[in-house]
Amino acid sequence: MASASVVVGEAEAHSHSHNKLTLYSYWKSSCSFRVRIALNFKGLKYDYKPVNLLKGEQSHPEFLQLNPVGFVPVLVDGPVVISDSFAILMYLEDKYPQQPLLPTDIHKRAINFQAVSIVSSSIQPLHNLNLLKYIEGKVGPDEKLPWVQSVIRKGFTALEKLLKEHTGRYATGDEVFMADIFLAPQLHAxxxxxxxxxxxxxxLSRLHDTYHEIAAFREALPENQPDATG
Structure with missing residues (x-):
């Protein structure tokens, strides 16, 4: 896998660690997109290691050593290896507390976790690459888009209802929190x-427009990654 060094974020990380973070990512992966936003938002520098899902690089033995499930993203921080975007974000939150991703208010935190769960459990896994390939093989290629659209609409209907009373400039107020980091890639897709x-x-439409005004989000967009293709 090729490597490209990516320097992002407007602030330097105030970390006691001298480890350079490495992110194994695929440009179109919304789960990788979440982690890229968080790294940018916290001002953390990282090396970008592309994993081409269409070429099956996620199944190569060296990658399976990092994540036996064979999914991106994977974050490597010195001896620490973490897969799963939510686990990575919680790790970053604990280790690099600048620009917190979670509010201190417990109700607001719960709303964030609810929004995160809707995206990560009820929407994204139901239209990932493996499932769409399965639908194409079993039912036919024409069924993929209607399936994805129905899944997204159902999830977005729930999110619209959940967030209606809590939004400010962003999903749960006037600061970017974890709900936004999960919502932005799902809305973009x-x-x-x-x-x-x-x-x-x-x-959700207003939030989608607002996210594009933030540098940390724009720099994390799929089309701005080193492995992006047409």
Whole structure:
């Protein structure tokens, strides 16, 4: 796998660790996108290691040593190896407390965790690459998009209802928190890849527009990654 060094974020990390973070990522992966946003937001420098999912690099023995499940992202911090975007974000939150990703208010934290769960359990896994390949093989290629759209609409309907009373500038107030970091990639995929009509979801649509105003989000966009292709 090729390596490209990525320097992102507007602030230097105030860390006692001298380890350089390494992120194994695929440009189109929304789970990797979440971690890229968090790293940027916290001002952490990292090396970017592309893993081409379409070429099956996630199944290579050297990658399976890092993550036996064969999914991106994987974060390496010295001797520490973490896979799963939520676990990575919680690790970053604990180790690099600058620009916190979780509010101190316990109710607001719960709303963040709820939004995170809807995206990571009820939407994204139901349209990942493996499942879409399975649908294509068993049912046919024409069934992929309607399936994805129905999954996203159901999840977005729940998110719209959940967040309606809690949004400020961002999902749960006027600061970026973990809900935003999970929402932004899912919204980007819905609009750019799956042709979701966002008029049905005014709160989410406004958030989608707002995220593009933040440098940490823009720098994490799939098309801005070293392994991006047309």
């Amino acid at each position: 819905a609009v750019k890849r799956f042709n979701i009509d966002m008029n049905e979801f005014p709160t």
